[in-house]
Amino acid sequence: MRPRALLGPAAALVAATAIAAPTTALGGAHAAAGHSVTLKNIRFNPPALTIKRGDTVTWLWRDGATQHNVTGSGFKSRTMSKGSFTVRFSRRGTFNYHCTIHVSLGMRGRIVVR
Numbered sequence: 001m002r003p004r005a006l007l008g009p010a011a012a013l014v015a016a017t018a019i020a021a022p023t024t025a026l027g028g029a030h031a032a033a034g035h036s037v038t039l040k041n042i043r044f045n046p047p048a049l050t051i052k053r054g055d056t057v058t059w060l061w062r063d064g065a066t067q068h069n070v071t072g073s074g075f076k077s078r079t080m081s082k083g084s085f086t087v088r089f090s091r092r093g094t095f096n097y098h099c100t101i102h103v104s105l106g107m108r109g110r111i112v113v114r
Contacts, residue, residue, distance in 0.1 A: 032088070036060055037109060039068045042102050044109035051089060053113050058086040068107070072097030089113045 032054040038045045040062045049057065059070045061082045070077040070085055072095050077085035079101065089095065092113050099107040 030054075032056065034058060038062050039070075039099070042066065042068075042099075042105050042107055044097075044099075044107065047108070048110045048112070050112040050114060053092055054088065054090060055113070056086050056088045057111055058084050060084050068099045068101060070097055070109075071100050072111075 030052060033052065034056045035049055035051055036058045037049065038060050042063065044059075051057065059077065061068060061080060061084065063081070065081050067079050067081045069079040074095075075087045075097070089111060095111040095113065097109050097111070101107075
């Protein structure tokens with residue numbers, strides 16, 4: 001009977017270790033977050049965002065019938081007047097983007113991924 005009593009706590013210790021292992025293995029990783037940028041009045045609002053690696057940014061068209069697009073290094077939306085466009089940023093760096101239709105009017109933005 002004695003060995004069974006010891007087996008119970010040992011099994012509990014193994015189970016607790018197995019449950020804790022994934023948390024430790026993540027090394028401080030965070031849950032991905034979502035951010036949004038609104039296209040309105042021929043501007044990106046906010047014009048700059050600082051996010052964490054793995055986060056997403058969704059651009060939201062809210063400028064009536066005015067058509068826009070979002071064009072950056074490695075990503076490009078369709079030209080449209082309503083809808084949304086989402087990009088997940090999986091590497092660190094600074095990602096500048098613009099609307100090719102209104103770049104001369106200063107329609108530019110920046111995503112900084114830490």
